[in-house]
Each structure stands twice: as C-alpha cells, then as structure tokens.
Amino acid sequence: MESSLELTTSLPGTCLPPPRSRIFKIIVIGDSGVGKTCLTYRFCAGKFPDKTEATIGVDFREKVIEIDGEKIKVQLWDTAGQERFRKSMVQHYYRNVHAVVFVYDVTNAASFRSLPAWIEECRQHSLGQEVPRILVGNKCDLRDAVQVGTDPAQKFADSHSMPLFETSAKNPDDNDHVEAIFMTVAHKLKSQKPLMLSQPLGGEGFMPMRKSEEEEEKGVLACSC
C-alpha cells in the first residue's frame, strides 16, 4: 500500500485522457478544539501542524492513496466546530458525503457529551445509516488529563454501530495509527462501489458537482493543505 500527496497527469505527447480516480468525500466533525484540523493535516501531510487556528467554514485536504492497485482520492472536509463559523456552510459539506468521522477530545468530557448532537445534525441532513461512520477519541498523548475512558467511549460507539479509535494527532508514535484510521474508512468505502463519484486524477481536486452547486460554492471553500 502506498500513498502520495502528488496527483498524476496524462503523459506529455500522448492523447490518452488522464486516468480517472474515484473520490471519497469524508467529513470530519466534532466540537471546536478536539483536533479535527490536526488529524486531517496529519493524515494528508504526515505531520502535526506547527500551529492551527479555529477553522472558519470548512477546509479541505486531499491525499491520493492506493488500495489494491487502484489510486483513490481521499478528500477530507475539516469542518468548523464553532457554531458561529459553521452556520452558513453546513448545507455545503453534508452534500455527497461518503463517510463521517466524529471526533471528541479524550481530555474534554463536554466534547464527548456533544456527540449525540453531532449525530443528530447528520440525521437532519439526511445522512442515513448506510453512510459509514467512525468515532475518534483524540489527544491520547495527554495521559494525565484523560476525562473520557475507553469503556464509556466503546459503549457509545457500540450503541451507534461505529468502530472506535483512540489516538493522538500529536504523538509521533501514532503516525501509522492516524493513517490507519483513514485507510480503514477508505477500504470500507472501496468495497461500496456504487457510492463513488469519479474525476480525472489530474483534475482540479474538487468533486464533480452540478453547475449551480459549483457556482454557489465558488469563493466560500478554501483548500489549506
């Protein structure tokens, strides 16, 4: 299995169209400060960001991964946790979602208690049970400050039929783990072929949308890999 931040283009001098890749749109949601930006950055850039600021609206990051010889574009939508920064964007990022990653902070019980509200928001935006979901408890490196133990988290995950991953976007030893979390989702999606959208690998890096949606979203989305 290999992964790359680079996108391929068609060979110069050939008339072959660029290869088409499937895209997985995965939204990452949870309270402000739980580490959504750090987790998505860690997966796409392979490191913990030097500094982060509260996400405004939504950022998206992409990474091309290879599963069973097929190159797949994983598009992570890092959403704002703060209500005031997300209101106007909500309906945009719930469109054409293939999977949802719910994140809480293991050192912040309130972020765990908020999970039902995030699940409810997904339901209100018509994300059915057929859309794979996973639960991530982040900041496990802060061992002395843990407020949410594995047991209640596992119970919650089981009651919502989600796998639970406890990890740290910061701990260098957890790099493979962060990668494994998103790769698990990608593997799951790859087996659900009918859900996929596709676009040329060398394309604009954005999922195909209807023209009106495209115009509507111009100027409000930022890519900050």
Ligand SMILES: Nc1nc2c(ncn2[C@@H]2O[C@H](COP(=O)(O)OP(=O)(O)OP(=O)(O)O)[C@@H](O)[C@H]2O)c(=O)[nH]1
């Ligand atoms: N110790 C530790 N700190 C982390 C970890 N992940 C994120 N942080 C810190 O937590 C703070 C918030 O991280 P962000 O990734 O910006 O949080 P967010 O969920 O994207 O926040 P919003 O954009 O406001 O929704 C930052 O100071 C990060 O450095 C982690 O795994 N361990």
